[in-house]
Amino acid sequence: MSKPESHRYCVGYALEPKKVHSVILESLVDHANQRGIDLIQIDRTRSLIEQGRFDCIIHKLYSEDWKKQLDEFSSTYPEAVIIDRPQLIERLHNRVSMLEVVNQISIPLENDTVGSPKQWVIKESKTLDDANAIEELGLIFPLIAKPLEANGGPNSHNLCLVFDQSGIKKLSIPVVLQEFVNHGGVIFKIYVAGQHITCVKRKSLPDIPEEKQKTMTGKLPFSRVSSLAVRNDSHNEEDDTAQNNVEKAEMPPDSLIEGLAKSLKEAMGLNLFNVDLIRDASDPTRYLVIDVNYFPGYAKLPNYVPFFTNFLWDIVHSKTA
Numbered sequence: 365m366s367k368p369e370s371h372r373y374c375v376g377y378a379l380e381p382k383k384v385h386s387v388i389l390e391s392l393v394d395h396a397n398q399r400g401i402d403l404i405q406i407d408r409t410r411s412l413i414e415q416g417r418f419d420c421i422i423h424k425l426y427s428e429d430w431k432k433q434l435d436e437f438s439s440t441y442p443e444a445v446i447i448d449r450p451q452l453i454e455r456l457h458n459r460v461s462m463l464e465v466v467n468q469i470s471i472p473l474e475n476d477t478v479g480s481p482k483q484w485v486i487k488e489s490k491t492l493d494d495a496n497a498i499e500e501l502g503l504i505f506p507l508i509a510k511p512l513e514a515n516g517g518p519n520s521h522n523l524c525l526v527f528d529q530s531g532i533k534k535l536s537i538p539v540v541l542q543e544f545v546n547h548g549g550v551i552f553k554i555y556v557a558g559q560h561i562t563c564v565k566r567k568s569l570p571d572i573p574e575e576k577q578k579t580m581t582g583k584l585p586f587s588r589v590s591s592l593a594v595r596n597d598s599h600n601e602e603d604d605t606a607q608n609n610v611e612k613a614e615m616p617p618d619s620l621i622e623g624l625a626k627s628l629k630e631a632m633g634l635n636l637f638n639v640d641l642i643r644d645a646s647d648p649t650r651y652l653v654i655d656v657n658y659f660p661g662y663a664k665l666p667n668y669v670p671f672f673t674n675f676l677w678d679i680v681h682s683k684t685a
């Protein structure tokens with residue numbers, strides 16, 4: 365006869381209402397409950413310390429007040445585990461620092477390489493207007509322009525393709541200009557929750573054929589491409605071809621997925637994140653990390669409930685993050 369869980373653990377969560385709705389599903393709460401873990405919503409209108417003892421807190425809030433409350437909570441309950449420390453999450457709120465770490469790690473691989481696309485940061489609007497300055501930077505079109513800040517703000521996901529200098533002029537600063545890499549319209553999303561790692565394929569931006577690269581001008585805005593395939597129910601021929609590309613695409617080797625996830629986890633000191641990875645269509649041994657997100661949409665994973673519960677179980681039982 366299996367022994368019932370005698371001790372109950374309490375995990376508090378502090379998330380924006382939209383995130384609570386998308387990630388704290390009833391099925392997760394029930395499953396965790398059966399494994400001895402009570403998932404309790406932290407009341408953001410009351411002080412954290414008044415809400416008693418939590419074995420662990422998971423969160424995706426960044427206000428100064430929240431950071432202060434977490435510090436105060438940690439001093440009162442030093443044995444509680446905070447997933448994750450705000451100071452460590454900050455690196456992911458800037459599209460330069462989030463990729464710097466990729467180039468600091470080394471993953472033992474046989475043939476493949478993992479890096480990040482070339483990128484340039486522009487912080488002054490006069491640089492955008494100065495054709496000479498842009499030429500001196502040695503940019504190679506097409507480029508992908510991303511807001512420097514990636515903190516979940518309204519603008520964070522407003523990206524655009526830039527085909528020439530006339531497109532650069534219309535951008536807003538501060539902006540990151542990144543080499544656009546054809547990658548067969550497929551992105552690999554590696555989800556990490558502590559020691560648990562899983563990788564899924566999603567639809568991505570389609571390749572831009574060379575002849576088109578020469579004729580396109582200006583800029584083309586887009587947003588949230590990789591979640592479209594998950595959200596979109598309508599179909600057309602283009603969607604079908606894109607979906608077909610996703611289905612046909614070979615996954616990266618397991619050793620690469622695990623090596624990258626574990627090295628990044630160690631280097632960043634974070635438990636909850638995902639990595640957007642592409643494979644260069646003209647060199648399939650060249651993998652590039654293009655984005656790292658804190659506490660992403662885990663509920664989109666097919667095995668989300670056991671995946672996330674196993675992570676919480678590990679934390680409350682080992683007390684280490």
Ligand SMILES: O=P(O)(O)O[C@@H]1[C@@H](OP(=O)(O)O)[C@H](OP(=O)(O)O)[C@H](O)[C@H](OP(=O)(O)O)[C@H]1OP(=O)(O)O
Nearest residue numbers: 383386515516591638640655657658659660661662
């Ligand atoms: O809302 P979801 O479920 O699409 O999750 C978003 C993530 O989607 P993904 O799991 O990578 O497909 C999304 O990932 P991408 O940047 O789209 O790759 C972000 O993590 C986003 O958070 P934020 O707006 O950057 O703070 C995540 O949004 P929040 O739910 O945290 O606001």
Ligand SMILES: Nc1ncnc2c1ncn2[C@@H]1O[C@H](COP(=O)(O)OP(=O)(O)O)[C@@H](O)[C@H]1O
Nearest residue numbers: 481521542543544545568569589590640654655
């Ligand atoms: N360097 C790149 N080359 C080609 N496509 C890219 C590149 N960077 C981003 N993309 C495409 O743009 C999408 C969004 O970019 P990403 O950096 O992941 O921003 P976000 O934080 O909004 O998800 C990716 O899912 C991918 O389809």
Ligand SMILES: [Mg+2]
Nearest residue numbers: 590640655657
């Ligand atoms: Mg992304």
Ligand SMILES: [Mg+2]
Nearest residue numbers: 514655656657
């Ligand atoms: Mg992102």
